[in-house]
Amino acid sequence: MSAPAARVHGDAVSHRYGSRVALQPLSFDFGGPGVVAVTGENGSGKSTLLRILAGLMRPTRGATSLEVGGVAVPPRERRHHVGLSTPELSFYEEFTAEENLRFAAETRGLPNVQPAVRDALEKTGLSSRAGDRVAEFSSGMKQRLRLGFAVLHRPAVLMLDEPGAHLDEEGKAVVERLVLAHSATGLVIVATNEPREIEVASHRIQLSGRGLDHPS
Amino acid sequence: MPATGSNSAAAVWTILRKECRSEWRTRYGLNAALLFAVASLTAVSFAAGRLSDRTDLLAALFWIVLLFATLASMSHAFVREVEGRTMLLMRLVASPTEIATGKLCFNLLFLLVVEAVTVPLFLVLTGAPPVRWGTFLAVLGLGTISLAASSTLVGAVIAQTRGRGALFAGVSLPLLLPVLAAAVAGTRDMWASNPVASSVRLLAAYAVALLSASLLLYDHLWED
Numbered sequence: 001m002s003a004p005a006a007r008v009h010g011d012a013v014s015h016r017y018g019s020r021v022a023l024q025p026l027s028f029d030f031g032g033p034g035v036v037a038v039t040g041e042n043g044s045g046k047s048t049l050l051r052i053l054a055g056l057m058r059p060t061r062g063a064t065s066l067e068v069g070g071v072a073v074p075p076r077e078r079r080h081h082v083g084l085s086t087p088e089l090s091f092y093e094e095f096t097a098e099e100n101l102r103f104a105a106e107t108r109g110l111p112n113v114q115p116a117v118r119d120a121l122e123k124t125g126l127s128s129r130a131g132d133r134v135a136e137f138s139s140g141m142k143q144r145l146r147l148g149f150a151v152l153h154r155p156a157v158l159m160l161d162e163p164g165a166h167l168d169e170e171g172k173a174v175v176e177r178l179v180l181a182h183s184a185t186g187l188v189i190v191a192t193n194e195p196r197e198i199e200v201a202s203h204r205i206q207l208s209g210r211g212l213d214h215p216s
Numbered sequence: 217m218p219a220t221g222s223n224s225a226a227a228v229w230t231i232l233r234k235e236c237r238s239e240w241r242t243r244y245g246l247n248a249a250l251l252f253a254v255a256s257l258t259a260v261s262f263a264a265g266r267l268s269d270r271t272d273l274l275a276a277l278f279w280i281v282l283l284f285a286t287l288a289s290m291s292h293a294f295v296r297e298v299e300g301r302t303m304l305l306m307r308l309v310a311s312p313t314e315i316a317t318g319k320l321c322f323n324l325l326f327l328l329v330v331e332a333v334t335v336p337l338f339l340v341l342t343g344a345p346p347v348r349w350g351t352f353l354a355v356l357g358l359g360t361i362s363l364a365a366s367s368t369l370v371g372a373v374i375a376q377t378r379g380r381g382a383l384f385a386g387v388s389l390p391l392l393l394p395v396l397a398a399a400v401a402g403t404r405d406m407w408a409s410n411p412v413a414s415s416v417r418l419l420a421a422y423a424v425a426l427l428s429a430s431l432l433l434y435d436h437l438w439e440d
Contacts, residue, residue: 056307076435079308089308090301092234094241100305106230107309109223149305 004069006081006156006187007031008053013062015048022048023207025062030203032157032187035179037198039191040207046191047086049207050159053189054082068156080108083155085146087162093135097126097145100134101152108153120148124174139166147178158182161191172196224317227310231318235293236325244296245289245326253285253334257341266343274344275404279396281338283363286330290323290367291384294375303375307438316372316434323364331360344407351406351416358419359399365426366391372437394422 008030015023023045030036038046051057053064055078066073068081091100101120105113121127124144134142143166150158163175179188179200190197198204239246260277267274297303306315335356338344370391374383402415 054308056304076311082308084308086304088301089304091305092238092302093300094238099237103230103234104305104309107227107234107314109226149308 004156004186005032007067008036008157008187008189009065009067010053011063013049013052013059013064015045015052015057016060023052023059026205026207027062028205030187031067033183033185034202035183035188035190035200036203036205037190037192037201038205038207039193039198041193044207046207047088047161049205050084050086050161050189050191053157054078054084054159056084066157080153081156082159083150083153083157084159085143085150085161085163086159087143087146087165089146089149091134091142091145091149094133096131096133097121097137097141097148098130100145101148104149105152110153116152120152123151123178124148125170140168140171143167144171144174147175151178151182156186158186158188159191160188163190163192164194164197176200224311224314227314228318228321231306231310231315232321232325235318235322239322239326245286245292246329249285249289249326249330250333253281253330254337256281256284257334257337261341268343268345271345271407272404274342274407275400277342278338278403279359279400281334282327282331282359283392283396285334286323286327286363287367287388290326290364291371291374291388293319293323293368294371295380298375303438311435312372312437313431313434316368316430316437319371320364320368320430323368324360327360327364331356348406348409351412352403354416355399355402355406355412355419358416358423359395359402361423362395362399362419362426363392365423365430366395369426369430369433372434376438391426395419398422 008028010026010028012025012027013023014025026049038049040046052059053066055075058075066078066081073081095103098117098121101117102113105116110116121130124147126141126144126148129137129141134145137145147160147163150160160175160179164172167175175197179190182188190201192198297306339347366388370384370387374380374387377383398415398418402412402419405412405415
């Protein structure tokens with residue numbers, strides 16, 4: 001099943017946390033299929049931009065829009081169409097990997113929960129550890145689980161924040177396979193500074209944030 | 217096309233089942249609540265003996281035990297998500313209203329389980345007068361709904377704030393006082409064979425108001 005065409009638009013989007021600038025004003029417009037790389041130094045607002053696009057937070061100024069299949073999706077409904085993997089995403093440690101994904105699939109209202117969970121575990125190479133509690137997972141395995149969570153519902157837009165973090169070579173190959181497979185029909189937005197992850201992108205947004213050296 | 221449904225009832229049911237499974241595995245709140253209820257009732261019965269002629273004291277004691285046994289756990293329903301950093305997962309799979317309603321249902325269930333142990337124990341250990349069950353269950357049921365609704369609402373509001381502990385006390389007090397006052401009065405009047413209609417009406421109105429306000433507010437929670 002292929003992801004529907006998605007288009008993301010930003011109009012002078014910026015964000016502040018109190019007096020600190022988290023995202024400098026930014027405008028963009030791109031659509032799938034394809035890969036967009038969001039790059040910039042630490043603290044330039046890559047994660048903030050992804051959270052805004054995913055509908056998790058409102059920008060201080062400006063606006064974003066997401067269209068899926070030509071239909072505008074309001075921020076509150078974006079979670080249905082966005083698959084987000086970010087280092088901030090944690091799972092229930094007392095549950096197994098499979099239970100965490102099954103919970104996500106059932107809450108999302110997926111019609112075929114078990115096949116979707118099995119597919120996500122297979123794609124991320126976690127099938128053999130599906131029954132282990134997340135508390136026993138290494139940071140690399142948790143990262144794979146984040147990726148599985150993001151692709152679980154075959155979203156129109158796959159947003160990956162530092163997808164290669166904590167991953168070994170095999171794990172990074174998993175990321176590449178996921179990005180290539182999804183970008184064939186859908187839109188993938190990758191926030192990264194890894195050259196290997198940037199080079200697969202067809203578009204690039206370079207954030208001009210002030211970074212850690214200039215926090216204000 | 218992402219095959220996501222929008223069945224809120226199913227999402228609430230899934231969240232409720234997740235909460236139950238999590239509580240069953242971690243025993244985060246239930247053990248502490250039952251320990252408090254049993255320990256405090258036992259201590260009171262040792263110290264004061266049977267209190268069958270002090271229905272005013274019995275009514276206050278009953279609701280104090282229930283309140284303190286359950287409040288900490290119920291208000292932590294959201295804090296656990298924040299401290300475990302699982303709130304983001306929740307927000308990505310469900311709307312704030314679905315999350316909060318699932319938590320509210322769990323808090324109701326949690327209170328019912330604690331009450332299933334506490335009520336018989338209370339009646340036996342304190343030597344309470346015979347209960348008019350219809351009236352008692354009406355007061356207990358409405359008080360339970362109000363307690364669960366207020367603690368869920370406050371828990372949701374304070375979950376992502378700094379200084380949650382202090383804020384919880386400050387926000388909870390005005391919400392809980394009307395519930396406690398009406399519940400204690402209704403329970404006392406039930407034992408004294410006085411009319412309880414006014415207390416029941418107040419509790420019912422408060423429960424409806426709290427639930428309505430909650431449903432209106434929940435969707436606006438956690439907007440950064």
